[in-house]
Amino acid sequence: MSEFLQNAWYVAGWTHELDQNRTLARTIADYPLVFYRAAGEAVVCLLDRCPHRFAPLSMGRIEGDDLRCGYHGLRFGPDGVCRENPHGGMSKALRVRAFPVIERHRLLWVWTGEPDLADSAHIPELPFIDRAPEASFISGYVPTAANYLLMVDNILDLTHADYLHPESLGGGSMTRSTASIESMPRDSLRVTWIANDEPPLPIMRMNFPEPGARIDMWTEVQWWPSGVMTLITGGTPAGQPRSAGMNVQAVHIMTPATQSSTHYFYSNTRSFATDNVAVTENIAKALRFAFEQQDKPMIEGQQARIGSADLLSLHPALQRSDGPSTRARRILTRLVTEEADKPPQNRESASAATANP
């Protein structure tokens, strides 16, 4: 898979990463992009390359709703059209590509495909982020030197937690479960793992402190083709209804930067101790360790051994637990192929977009 899906809402960052009066430069699916907050509060996303001489617009100045290039002073509006050219008249060439961008669920979403198809109704619904009290909301960003699909695979095969995170997120129960996969709307997949009558995961022991406690656990991951995943996991005393137990609601978002680098955004909130900041800090610490010190080096090591080859071309000895990730990759391949086969009228590829019109 060498091309990225174009018609997709990619997550470009947490909204709190976007300071007033400061641009944010981030490469998404090979597009160098600049984000800023206009005077009217709306977020703007432009190709981060002045059409005059290709200076990074992110090194420029926000002026009201506009962004002025810091090199020779051309000023561009939120639509990418030049509003002021200190050096002469206007022309069609004095335009930088603007990308549809939306703030929702505390995240920045950017659409890299045909603007006409950018329907914000297609953004995955993440209501638990909006509902989360500040005191129990955790979010993080882990830039990783690996292809984003290896990062997606990591979440779609949660058995890895039993071996890579045994002291926090794993305990063997994922391996003992079988994943069931359902097709969902918008080429999404839902994967469910059920593990009944198990000891609680280490990170759940505060919820089930009695020695020898046994619980029923459920874990549900929903994946969307843009690399967005929700992960809901919970536990309840064995035999009890879920409402008698606890659960955690998380996102794991793997946005491609380039073919060999990924923006990994995660969040975590929960059904218990929602105003207990000490609990939040403990969980945040455990997650940061698991994602930064365990997942990241393992997947970067995996990427180093794969090199620039396509994973499947190397004939991995796939297991039953690879079912969800294999199915997700197949969907993505189909979607990318469909985009390539039916080039829409005004579709621009990443390389075309980085040249001027």
Place this chain on the structure above:
Amino acid sequence: MSEFLQNAWYVAGWTHELDQNRTLARTIADYPLVFYRAAGEAVVCLLDRCPHRFAPLSMGRIEGDDLRCGYHGLRFGPDGVCRENPHGGMSKALRVRAFPVIERHRLLWVWTGEPDLADSAHIPELPFIDRAPEASFISGYVPTAANYLLMVDNILDLTHADYLHPESLGGGSMTRSTASIESMPRDSLRVTWIANDEPPLPIMRMNFPEPGARIDMWTEVQWWPSGVMTLITGGTPAGQPRSAGMNVQAVHIMTPATQSSTHYFYSNTRSFATDNVAVTENIAKALRFAFEQQDKPMIEGQQARIGSADLLSLHPALQRSDGPSTRARRILTRLVTEEADKPPQNRESASAATANP
């Protein structure tokens, strides 16, 4: 433009960079070169690669007029001919290419082309460097990760000062000026900007301290194809003759190291307060900030977005202010093409020169 002009005097460094008894290794136009000062005071320049086993001669020892390889002890004279071979007889192969090199105007000039054509009369005249009192002479070196032509463009379009250096070198007057361009001898160009009845530039305010002062300003850049540029700028109370005002004399020299890296040498001297070291230090600080913290990151960012493509192939939306740089690039393309079309008898390309004869 993928090849460098060969028949040119490139600036390789400031003479004060060349310590007695220490070699200086510097890549110029893709040639790895070693410079040293012979016992007789003359500067020597050799290809920095022993013909025996390609060790860097710059890691060797200066012995009188000669340079001895630090690996196996072959000794080479200033003409590149082996003077002593501890391991056997002499042969034609025991010779390293020597490059014509001259010290002039406090700079080291090296000729990468046909030795027979190396006429030191073709070195640009920079008399203001020779005349400058030590107390008011500033010089600097900024290695930059960008193609040298982007660095040349930066000086040939001084409107950038209005946006990139507004607190020191810019004030809007360059943008309000129009550049006039003249052809000069030796494929040189002179660009003149006139801006009358303007507020003084921030860096000139010590010269025109009265509130609301208005001055007439002139700026003159001369460019030579080897990347050498002089920049003379001055101001005088509006309507007064130039002799009633002040001026500054500078060089901005952009020597290609490789296609993606440049040796940027600059100097600055002036007509006022020439024995005031405190003024010199203030100006030096402002220039260092402008060139190292503003120009360098902007142009490196520009280079990163251009990648290995030729600038013009990307169809930049050129403005009137790009006139001088466009014309300079055109001259250079013609000169490089002429060299390629008429290969002289003893012309060696960079790659041939790095192989042994």
Place this chain on the structure above:
Amino acid sequence: MSEFLQNAWYVAGWTHELDQNRTLARTIADYPLVFYRAAGEAVVCLLDRCPHRFAPLSMGRIEGDDLRCGYHGLRFGPDGVCRENPHGGMSKALRVRAFPVIERHRLLWVWTGEPDLADSAHIPELPFIDRAPEASFISGYVPTAANYLLMVDNILDLTHADYLHPESLGGGSMTRSTASIESMPRDSLRVTWIANDEPPLPIMRMNFPEPGARIDMWTEVQWWPSGVMTLITGGTPAGQPRSAGMNVQAVHIMTPATQSSTHYFYSNTRSFATDNVAVTENIAKALRFAFEQQDKPMIEGQQARIGSADLLSLHPALQRSDGPSTRARRILTRLVTEEADKPPQNRESASAATANP
């Protein structure tokens, strides 16, 4: 020379580098390898790439004789066969290549070729390492960014010591000697330098402290195609039998990591002051300086100037002192060509080995 000899015992490390309960990851001749000590004390070497999803096995856990992948928990035995698959049944694909590995002479030896040909009798004999008292044994490891043949050349032309290490290992006597070369069994070479009636080398002055001392010196290097070299050097008062003098026994082992990086292992022991730790520390310090601060930067600089070209294709002006290294390179080229011409039945190339069967 673009391929490595396959049927060879390469040195992968010092045995003391292999901690109990810790894996050692090292790339040898382009193979990413993992070494560990099984519960039964034997050393195991596997390709460092899980066949499931290519995670580095070196990031896993040693369990008894086996190694468990740290990502999804597959467990492999010392033969590379999967012993436990938490995710399903066994299959032929669940196998990682195992490499013959032996501990001998305090070193780890790994065989990258056909397992059937791995005869430990072909490992060079280094009895002086086994005999060396701890108090006078020095060993070191210098990873170097250069092709291993440049590193081999360095030892096969010891005249370099006269110029690169004049304050320790050189004094001009190697240059005044002539090397004699003998063919030895197993495509090995022996090179002998004799220098009579010479001042002692700086590092030998403690052995011959009298002013104006003159000694007879001998140096003998034996080279094997896998990059292993022994170096025995000694001195005796001029005209006296060797038994009246001193000698030093060393190895210089240059194991290819990749085409542009080398694992350099060295050791040193001696015939005198064998229980004097202060002498050992002085010698260790001098060697570390010579190998890390002099050889390594010189050869890395040489590699930088050679780039990715083959040394001989650049027509170095070879000298008499290059005789041994030229002859060694010729032997190696013949051996590699023979391997390529007669591909054995079960021969796997490095690239084939890194794919799954």
